[in-house]
Amino acid sequence: MNKTLYFTHKKLEYLELRYSNSNNCYKEHIHNSLSIGAILNGQRTYINKNKSFSLSKNQVAIINPNTIHSCNSNNKIANKLYMLYLSKDWCFNIQKSIFPNIKEFIPFQKELINNKTTYNKFIKLCELLFSNALVSKKEYFLIDFFTSLYKKYNSTFVIEIKDSSIITNITKFLHTNIKEDISLSDLSKEFNLSTFYITKLFKKELNIPVHSYFINLKIEFAKDLLKSRMSISQTALECGFFDQSHFHRNFKKIVAITPKQYQDNFVQ
Incomplete structure (x- = not known):
């Protein structure tokens, strides 16, 4: 049976978390937010712009704002998926705390992270957000995770964007x-x-x-x-x-x- 749940909180207005256990198919689409996702079982075909990846356990998909993408099950078996959406402004503030000289949001250079430790930390973060823990605890671990993520994977090079x-x-x-x-x-x-x-x-x-x-x-x-x-x-x-x-x-x-x-x- 297909199942989808969402988490939001009035004190965490910059995020939305989706959990789904389904084989629903998504048309290629975009979000204004940074989107980060991971699956708990099976495989999905993850398309980011013109690149195609096979997404499986121990991998984390990274989708920059306004990037066309899709992530669909490879068969009729339901996949358990977490997808976290974060506002661009919030992400920029985290980046700014690490790289004080930047003037605007810096996109990730990787579309897919193959790192079991990063994957496990992301899954634990998602489970925490859906739990009954205090919002202050949720916010602390959210900031901690993304500070570590940006330090490890975010490029500070100036990206030329024509037009x-x-x-x-x-x-x-x-x-x-x-x-x-x-x-x-x-x-x-x-x-x-x-x-x-x-x-x-x-x-x-x-x-x-x-x-x-x-x-x-x-x-x-x-x-x-x-x-x-x-x-x-x-x-x-x-x-x-x-x-x-x-x-x-x-x-x-x-x-x-x-x-x-x-x-x-x-x-x-």
Whole structure:
């Protein structure tokens, strides 16, 4: 039987933890957050941009913010999976405490960590977050784990990102207008760029079409609204889905469960 649980806490607003025991398949998607995952049994095919990995026990998947990815079971056998989502700002603050001279979030250079010690520490952290332990204890071990992780695996080299200012401006515009139905033509007029150039830029820098990126933004926003206990119909409208079935379909493609299942499966 497929099972999915979520952990959030009002004092840990920068994180969301998902536990699932399922063989549900996810369409390739993105998150605004840093995503870190590990499985407890079996194998999954983990795709990060244009790279494919076989994810198994004792490995930790690292997915930088706004990186297209998927992680699906190789067969019909259910896999137990932990996936932790952390806000980019929180991660940057941890990085800044280690590398004081950095000016912005530094992405991980590894998509997959093959280290049993790191894996075991991550699993223990996830178990602690789902437990009834004091929130102060959870926060302490969370900071300790990610401080160690960044010290060991994070590169402080400056990464050159071409056209980053254009991408940043376009994505900010999409965030600001999350309720709207924005087309390539709208973006072309707004930024005085050809639709071809915008399409090429998104493919090159984010490896995802503009419309898919925008749908992902809407679904990420919808998750926040559902966590606040907003009704599903109102959430669909707030995210610019004027057809509720369209919202339901896209939500399930990306999150692999329905909006109602998502809303019902939180552990506070």
